[in-house]
Amino acid sequence: MTRRLKYLAIDTDRHGNERIYFRRHGVKTRLRGPYGSDEFLTDYQKALAVDGRKPVQKKVCKEPERTSIRWLCVQYFKSSMFTSLDPRTQKVRRAILEKFCLNNNNDGTKPFAMLLPKHIRARRDDMSEFPEAANGMIKAVRQLYRFAINYDHHDGNPAEKVEYLRGNPEGLHTWTIAEVAKYEATHPVGTMARLALGLALYTGQRRSDLVNFGPNHVQDGWLVFRQHKGRKTKPVHLEIPIIQELQRLIDVTPSAGTTFISTAFNKPFTSNGFGNRFRKWCDEAGLFHCSVHGLRKAAASRLAELGCTEQEIMAITGHRTSKEVVRYTRAASQKLRAKSALSRMSSEAE
Known part of the structure; x- marks a missing residue:
């Protein structure tokens, strides 16, 4: 035989006799010799026909104890x-x-x-x-x-x-006017990054809603939608007017997808995917401590600074109670109260 067959190991014992072994899948089988003889070929064919692998044991998930x-x-x-x-x-x-x-x-x-x-x-x-x-x-x-x-x-x-641990009472960082301006300077009008900022700031919505907004949500200049969070258990239906600045951003930002903001492949973002993309846009502007949710807080704070009531702010953010709104707007409310108090003091001094 001129061609060496597979799975063979040949050695010689101490008496000079040739030993031929068939090895596959960790199983070793002695074959009759000499190599190339009829006996050898018969044994080789038999060994080749046998799958020496151990049967795979399927993992059986043990049923947990009923008391566990x-x-x-x-x-x-x-x-x-x-x-x-x-x-x-x-x-x-x-x-x-x-x-x-x-x-x-x-x-x-x-x-x-x-x-x-x-x-x-x-x-x-x-x-x-x-x-x-x-x-x-x-x-x-x-x-x-x-x-x-x-x-x-x-x-x-x-x-x-069991009591909850006390975390950061202010929660995520609220964007300042200077930070918004810095972001805008990095991402000009017409870019997807700039439109994303506008949608977040001028609607006050969560990223799970921002990624879904598209032309099908627009009715006579209003965004009409049901908030994604709690949509199965406590649905919140909102109608928010599209202000002029947001409409301008929508009009000048090219998009071939079904949503206002989309990936480079004109596909809608997932909520997590958009969060990651917005993180990169913030980092490019040097705003490493800012997040998309911070714009929701910034929107509520701006409304508070403009003198909007808690109920008016809730009509935009979609909160069912004023607890979160109060936390979002605490600093803005303090600023308004301080201004009002000192203005009265000034009027008395005149």
Whole structure:
């Protein structure tokens, strides 16, 4: 035979006898010799026909114990309380609860009835460097046990007794007039970056709504839409006039897509994709601490400085309560009150 066959290993023993082995998939088989003989070829064909690989063992997911936290999470994920949530909220909450089950030597295997406030509080304190993440964990566990109570799996909510960590009371940075001007100087009229700024600043909406705005939302010079957040559980329908400056930006910015702001391929942005793109636009302007959500706060602050009431501001932002609006506009309200107070003092001095 002139051609060397595959999977063969040939050596000689201490007596000078030739040994021929067939090796494949970690299995070694002795073949009769000599190499090229009828016996060798017969054994080789038999060995070649046999798949020596071990059968792949399918992983069988072990059903969690009915008393475990993981089992409770699985039931929650199947419930309407969970499936009625916004898909992004579902994704985030599932990730938090799955991480909760894996931490601290696989806490998910422990009985959910034995979880106490002190256990959650300890987990919260371990996350104290990241207060928003810690508070997100507490909120997710609260919702898990609310499900447990509603579906008669448990009669108490240990997470309700755990306090949230105090984060930054002001939240994300609110853009100043100077920062808006710096961004505009970097991104001229006609660019997608400039239109994105205008949409955020002159509508006061979240990025999940900004990415959806398009000609189909315009009716007689008004933006008519339902806010994306809470659209399944607490829908908010808004009608906002398109002011002249925003209309100018829309008119001069080329777009072949179905939305006002689009990717380089004329496709609509996803909410996260737009957030990443806007982050780059801010960085290009040297505004490393600014974000698209900060423009929503800036819009509310400007309205407050113009003397708009909380109800008027809520009619733009879509907030159902004044709690967030007050937080957004606290500085602007203080400025207005200070101006009013000192103007009265000046009038008395005259």
